[in-house]
Amino acid sequence: MVGMFFATSLAMLGNYYIYDSIGPVAELLSRQLGWSDTQIGTLNAIYSLPNIVMVLIGGVLVDRYSARSVTLFTSVLCLLGAIVTALGSEFPVMVAGRLLFGLGAETMVVAVTVAFAQWFVGRYFALMLALNITAVRFGSYLADRSPTFASDLYAQGWQSPLWLAAAFGVLSVVGALAYWIIDRHEAARGTLAIAPPSDRIDWSNLLRFRVEYWLIVGICVTFYAVIFPFRSTFSIKYFQEAHGLTLEAASTLNSHVFLAAMFLTPVFGLLLDRVQRHGLLLTVGALGLPVSFLLLASNGTENLTAATVLLGASYSLVPAVLWPAVARYCSAEQLGTAYGLMTALQQAGVFVANIVAGYVNDRGGASVANPAGYDAMLWFFGLLSLAAFVFAILLSRQRSKTAAGGLARAEI
Template identity: 50%
Template structure:
């Protein structure tokens, strides 16, 4: 995305907050639809005969197109403007959600999730650019944090939907996905309203996106990244692969079959991770900024994930213990990872660095979903055979441990760099 300076004049404060509210509504819908598969996973297996591999594919296929599209999403936003791209991609997402809800077979549902994925990641970039358009230089961090917090409330809402919409779930797998499609349509309506409000400031030349030369993704810039960045990239792909594949696809089903929770309670338990992140992520970010030591916090957050998975799979401790640990990890790691990236690479290569991290992140999430689904099917994981989930948990545990190793290597490299800087001083 373009790193050009903002125009000297900016839209009025009232217009900025109207846009902020509309973008927040749209983000809520996008996050809700993404996480709408987990709560219906057991129903899809019971009522439609889907295997765990098929259920995994419904989330994995979301990430697959973004292995490529994420590289051009920022360029499209820079070229056509945040408002226009938000509207277009919100429309694509709404069509994908509708196709998922109303398709008569698995192929149609998978096509709907693929269509949703094609729109969703560029939609996320466009909404972040929208916040930067209207709040750049005046409370941007607060505004962006608030927008992402509202988005995470969408994930919380999806997990709580079995409780909030219990009658819909009692009617089968389709009504819950229909609700998700309606919420996607609401997100599209909010995006349309944002595009309408945006026309005035854009015509007045007060916004940076939509009329600047988009920066190119330059592969040779990768040669200038240091060792610490590559350790951070490895942590990024391993940590996100585990936490999103588990929490967004299999955790609710796992809680039902292994820990004996009903659907409503399993969704509620899963939701607390997202609810905690709404408040804790900005707080952890503020704390790391004040202390000025990012790598130790990142290593601590990464360590909590394999510990939490071990508590889940190997002990009889209350689910609240593992949920709390995962919640802290989910709040702490993102709060540190993205600011730390900006410290590890030159400003003129930051876009390339983030783009590459998002590419491998999406590839990792897709791969982890597919592997976990295959392991469950191979071991016959089900309510009648809860032990069949053990291979999946071993896979997630080992992958998260590998991520922790890279976090510790990053901490070591950062500590050595601080020592060398002190000696030179």
């Protein structure tokens, strides 16, 4: 079990390092290649585009070809995408590389989730999954800290750091291959737990979802449409150009978001198990997001640390509560459809938000010479954050109404 855990965690760590490798080189791409923020936003937006569909069929692929085979194949696909991205100084080439990476990355996540269920259902499944998320966050943290521990590569320009990301892709393949070998051996011995049904879409379930589910979807779409485009695409460039931070200082500051999530997400998951207050916890977590952008919009450099702390706390609490909450409001036969649809809509939101944020930066002339040009992006993310908070309040109110209705029926 230990070998399987470390093998899949290594595969996922490399996956997320590659995803977050664009943020630290964003300013270099702008300065050295003359790219617009719309182009930079497209590099991460294009990742989400195929996953609007791939998350719907990922479970089917795992069922047909096994979790270990899909994990290994998609890790190779991610590595090829990272290599193509590092090779191309032309925008279409890099976009093709990120598209190729995106085709493999989210399907790998589906495969590894199924793999953990196969190995750990009835064997500390929730704990092991939470620890795997910690490994994922560590990959993102390393990507943000790379300008510090790989400063010589960044001194050479935008391309060398992307080759470092490709090297992490090699580690991902090594982890996936080790998992393939271990899993093949243990499956032959019959020691694995029974795999759960894959996340297939049953469109007839759409008419039977409760109001609470759709409010959770609203939180998911608006929350992640802020977190990923800002933190993984534009935040480091924004810290450099709007606040005069060096690349090392900006990336270190940005890494604190995932550093907090690495340790706090399992803690908040345990808290949820204890108190069972999904609506209240989501409301508290979602509130941190608009407040953090309000602090950023005040343009005070002294507010950067406070804003980053709030982002980290919010990103630790909301995901820890959001995904388990779906199971509370959907029946067992609806879960595959519920999770698949919510993830597809999440990816669509991230895709659109990346493009819009880059466009408003370009329209406002955001740059080191015009820091005020970033204000429109901050307000865009702030309003999306506020929408997530409103959805959380509505969910809490809906829960109270449902509980009151149940009590009234019980009294009658």
